[in-house]
Amino acid sequence: MNRGDIVDKPCLTCQYNMTILNKIKNEMPDEETINKLSEVFKIFGDSTRIRILWALFDKEMCVYDIAEALNMTQSAISHQLRSLKQARLIKSRRDGKNTFYSLDDDHVKRIIEQVLIHIEE
Amino acid sequence: MNRGDIVDKPCLTCQYNMTILNKIKNEMPDEETINKLSEVFKIFGDSTRIRILWALFDKEMCVYDIAEALNMTQSAISHQLRSLKQARLIKSRRDGKNTFYSLDDDHVKRIIEQVLIHIEE
DNA sequence: TGAGTATATGAACATATGAACAGGGGTGAT
């Protein structure tokens, strides 16, 4: 069964006709927005990154200390920090030898909290 | 450089000492919660699933119509619906030949909206 | 009961991802 077949004989028992389905298609955010959305979620979708974000919840930290707090190698942390920064979930500030990372804005914290509420119900 | 070395000579220029780092470790949610969090985010982290959730934002739909609205095969949609259901982001209701899917609760919508706000800034 | 419709599942394949390792670049102290 492929797409062509389906278009010609729509699901008769279902509630929506082609007009409504097309409306859904059109009201859907554009492809770029959808992709951005899923990319951001993808970045959240890793336990190490969640732990990093959690560690940054109320203070900035340098790479070394994050690695220390999470019991992981500096290299692994650095990779994850890059992902997080590319997704604009964190920002960095250089101070001499150290680079300090902090949450990009409050949304990040709120998003995690929302999901936490969801899973705790 | 490995973990053992680091523990013995902490980053001298950083702001946090071992006591604070241990505090971070202890205040972090337990492993199970962190894992659940990242798993849920992982499920959100796919453009097809985001589009499915979007289609379900204000009404239930059957598999066929979702496939139709998204221009995808029934099989692909069915697989994704299973993931979404396992993560408790959607629920299903059988009605004769059809299975209708809808958002599990309002959090799902709110979570997506939060991230949308974040990326639009 | 058998035909037709709606959905689910399994296997195979391609792609994406995370961790570890090796090496390099920038910074500050001497």
Next chain:
DNA sequence: ATCACCCCTGTTCATATGTTCATATACTCA
């Protein structure tokens, strides 16, 4: 300038994930 330290980049390898195709199951109605 040189060295030590902090961090980043590129690569490799193992594993995870998404898609497709083929097929199985569930349900309805004649």
